[in-house]
Amino acid sequence: MVETQRPGRPVANRSHGQWAVDGTTPLNGNERWKQEDGGLAVRQRILDTYSRDGFASIDPTDLHGRFRWWGLYTQRRPGIDGGKTATLEPHELEDEYFMLRVRIDGGQLTTEQLRTIGGISVEFARGSADLTDRQNIQLHWIRVEDVPEIWRRLEAVGLGTTEACGDVPRVVLGSPVAGIAADELIDPTAVIDEITQRYIGIPELANLPRKFKTAVTGHPSLDVVHEINDVAFVAVRHPELGVGYDLWVGGGLSTAPRLGERLGAFVAPERVADAWLGVASIFRDYGYRRLRNKARLKFLLADWGAARFREVLETEYLGYALPDGPAPEQPATPGDHVGVHRQKDGRAYIGVAPTVGRVDGPTLVALADLLEAHGSRRLRTTPHQKLVLLDVPEERVEQVVAGAAALGLSATPSPFRRSTIACTGIQYCKLAIVETKDAATRAIEQLEQRLAGVEVGAPISLHVNGCPNSCARIQTADIGLKGQLLPDGAGGQQPGFQVHLGGGLVSTDRDEAGLGRTVRGLKVTADDLPEYVERLVRRFMADRDGGESFAQ
Numbered sequence: 001m002v003e004t005q006r007p008g009r010p011v012a013n014r015s016h017g018q019w020a021v022d023g024t025t026p027l028n029g030n031e032r033w034k035q036e037d038g039g040l041a042v043r044q045r046i047l048d049t050y051s052r053d054g055f056a057s058i059d060p061t062d063l064h065g066r067f068r069w070w071g072l073y074t075q076r077r078p079g080i081d082g083g084k085t086a087t088l089e090p091h092e093l094e095d096e097y098f099m100l101r102v103r104i105d106g107g108q109l110t111t112e113q114l115r116t117i118g119g120i121s122v123e124f125a126r127g128s129a130d131l132t133d134r135q136n137i138q139l140h141w142i143r144v145e146d147v148p149e150i151w152r153r154l155e156a157v158g159l160g161t162t163e164a165c166g167d168v169p170r171v172v173l174g175s176p177v178a179g180i181a182a183d184e185l186i187d188p189t190a191v192i193d194e195i196t197q198r199y200i201g202i203p204e205l206a207n208l209p210r211k212f213k214t215a216v217t218g219h220p221s222l223d224v225v226h227e228i229n230d231v232a233f234v235a236v237r238h239p240e241l242g243v244g245y246d247l248w249v250g251g252g253l254s255t256a257p258r259l260g261e262r263l264g265a266f267v268a269p270e271r272v273a274d275a276w277l278g279v280a281s282i283f284r285d286y287g288y289r290r291l292r293n294k295a296r297l298k299f300l301l302a303d304w305g306a307a308r309f310r311e312v313l314e315t316e317y318l319g320y321a322l323p324d325g326p327a328p329e330q331p332a333t334p335g336d337h338v339g340v341h342r343q344k345d346g347r348a349y350i351g352v353a354p355t356v357g358r359v360d361g362p363t364l365v366a367l368a369d370l371l372e373a374h375g376s377r378r379l380r381t382t383p384h385q386k387l388v389l390l391d392v393p394e395e396r397v398e399q400v401v402a403g404a405a406a407l408g409l410s411a412t413p414s415p416f417r418r419s420t421i422a423c424t425g426i427q428y429c430k431l432a433i434v435e436t437k438d439a440a441t442r443a444i445e446q447l448e449q450r451l452a453g454v455e456v457g458a459p460i461s462l463h464v465n466g467c468p469n470s471c472a473r474i475q476t477a478d479i480g481l482k483g484q485l486l487p488d489g490a491g492g493q494q495p496g497f498q499v500h501l502g503g504g505l506v507s508t509d510r511d512e513a514g515l516g517r518t519v520r521g522l523k524v525t526a527d528d529l530p531e532y533v534e535r536l537v538r539r540f541m542a543d544r545d546g547g548e549s550f551a552q
């Protein structure tokens with residue numbers, strides 16, 4: 001058993017213009033406040049002062065900076081149209097209410113936890129609840145006065161918001177069927193627990209250049225979109241060393257998308273936490289901090305290359321060489337786990353699809369009741385804005401499927417309901433230009449009617465973003481839509497989308513995966529979206545060659 005390292009002291013005075021956390025001047029404003037008084041420190045001020053004295057008492061740097069370390073963002077003030085997003089100051093765009101992100105590492109939830117989140121939603125969040133594409137649940141309309149009570153309730157059931165946002169190690173994506181699926185190579189739960197219990201919320205890793213995203217899977221469907229994470233561990237079978245993980249680094253989307261790269265290194269399960277810490281520490285010590293839009297790990301990897309990155313990891317951080325290892329195999333099944341599947345213990349797991357991840361507090365509570373009534377006490381969130389219901393006895397499957405469907409959670413969704421995801425959009429997001437969730441829902445409903453009876457075959461993924469950022473991963477979708485305003489023909493503007501086509505993560509080798517391409521000049525208004533997608537799907541089906549996928 002390899003003893004897991006403690007985080008070392010930050011290494012100062014690295015080259016390449018970055019600033020180590022105990023490092024050099026001049027720091028920019030963002031780096032200065034992070035160094036002077038880190039994001040974790042604001043928790044006590046929320047508990048002692050801000051929750052008592054209200055929104056107006058919040059220090060602006062806390063409000064727009066440190067609050068994120070505790071999963072809190074101010075939400076967009078209602079009624080401000082997308083044309084003003086770029087022209088108004090942040091304080092003019094924001095409301096006195098917060099989005100609160102509940103961190104759910106590995107997407108693992110008990111029914112007690114689900115009921116707690118649902119109850120908080122009903123009592124403090126006007127019933128709002130969105131499943132995110134990083135396995136979290138986000139609530140809206142949160143008042144700072146209520147945050148201590150919300151934390152108390154979450155923490156009483158083992159949940160929290162620690163480092164749910166901010167320049168920190170974010171939620172660890174984990175296979176939604178970890179420890180469950182009959183066909184998994186290895187259960188990554190222990191690895192996820194070790195990383196989160198040792199390294200989340202500690203000062204040594206609470207000031208990274210920017211966010212640091214992690215994914216771990218032991219399932220052959222490659223179900224955690226590992227290619228777009230800063231670090232990912234993907235289960236593989238080594239011919240001599242048995243089952244362990246293939247190490248990927250440097251993926252990320254946003255406005256400068258880049259798929260992660262394999263380092264060609266095999267990581268034994270008991271060494272994953274070490275390797276994770278090494279990669280996170282490289283990011284902390286060498287990562288670029290001067291410009292926030294160049295501060296993700298992918299830019300360092302692009303400059304260094306995979307070979308140098310691995311060498312630094314092994315020599316400066318691990319103190320030992322990692323063996324070479326194989327790449328993951330091409331997945332045979334989609335990784336969204338929708339539908340009914342057999343568990344390794346003979347019971348069933350059921351993947352269900354809420355529409356674009358939008359649920360609500362009463363639905364979460366009712367789902368917890370439904371599961372418990374049929375003998376299940378566990379479920380998972382997925383990186384596709386879906387839910388997987390676990391431990392359903394075979395004789396109860398039909399009843400659970402019917403009960404979930406009555407809650408709007410279908411186990412047999414149409415290809416469009418199954419594969420459409422949408423970001424938060426203009427309803428709550430201060431960066432948004434257009435509305436997303438309702439536009440995507442309308443598109444799904446119309447496509448289900450327009451293409452009723454048409455055998456579409458494999459799901460066609462439709463990802464809808466409200467701005468040029470890529471919270472809904474537009475570059476990895478068959479049809480990716482990037483929100484922007486378009487001329488309305490009468491001198492004004494209307495909401496619409498820039499189209500990306502042909503993205504897809506085939507997931508085993510970076511050279512084979514693909515990011516969607518912007519189709520030059522191709523834009524569609526929000527109103528025309530269903531018709532446009534219908535045309536595209538019909539044309540694809542008429543022209544496709546055998547089993548060709550949309551991405552090809």
Ligand code: SF4
Nearest residue numbers: 423429432466467471
């Ligand atoms: Fe907000 Fe843009 Fe992200 Fe959507 S993609 S949630 S609009 S920042």
